Amino acid sequence: MGPNTAIELVSHFCPDGERLAHEIDLALHARQITLRxxxxxxxxxxxFDRMDEMTAFLRESISLRPGARELVHLLSEHxxxxxxxxxxxxxFxxxxxxxxxxxxxxxxxxxxxxxxxxxxxxxxxxxxxxRLCGVCKAAAVQRPDPAGARSIFVGDGSTDRFAAEMADVVFARRRLRDYCVEHQIRFFPFEDLQPVTERLRTWLEGIEPMPAPRRLGRRESPCPISQAAAGQDPLPPGADSAFRGL
Ligand SMILES: [Zn+2]
Structure with missing residues (x-):
């Protein structure tokens, strides 16, 4: 439920929206503009004065990946x-x-x-x-945890790549799967979420041991832009090449 949702909203609620949304998307993919x-x-x-209509549109048109509810219930149970x-x-x-x-x-x-x-x-x-990523997903998956805790990341998009580099356990599909293959990040493939839930259940119920932590230790976000010194502007030369394929 990312920026593609915005494209659908723009197409539906803005005059000539489909063309305009497509133009923005092309500029993003050509790396003429950043995600932000x-x-x-x-x-x-x-x-935004029609927020109620936009919300109703989303409630009717956006569905969750099958198995999402069971996954959330398993996690809260444990x-x-x-x-x-x-x-x-x-x-949204x-x-x-x-x-x-x-x-x-x-x-x-x-x-x-x-x-x-x-x-x-x-x-x-x-x-x-x-200044490129919206949410720093890499920072989110390495919040301080009790000793021995693992971080598990389930993702599918190119904005997920830096989280996948930090998490102990990664479930990946689509572009994130390609990224993990290319960068030799250990991952479990998935499409619907039921197999993710079943695998987590075997770990949480002690039927199978959970994969060991990746022992990356605490480090700053691997996102090349976030590693640039604060206040350094414009972006370091070539830094955005890591965002190819966004
Ligand atoms: Zn970043």
């Missing part, structure tokens, strides 16, 4: 802290979770409004020195 710039342009096209990390906007994610009666923390981007009423995307979970 793409977001800002898409959000500027959305009629008191495993879980959160949704999304490059989308919280205002929460109605879907409410529809599914899922109560999970959401780490995502947010929209706020300038004094003139124009929408601005803000990044409460961004990295302090990163």
């Amino acid at each position: 710039e793409a977001w800002q342009r898409q959000v500027a096209l959305l009629p 008191n495993v802290p879980a959160a949704i990390l999304s490059g989308g906007l919280d205002a 994610i929460r109605p879907i979770l409410a529809r599914e009666r899922l109560d999970l923390p959401v780490l995502s981007d947010s929209v706020t409004f300038a004094p003139d009423g124009s929408p601005l995307v803000v990044y409460p979970f961004g990295h302090p020195t990163c």
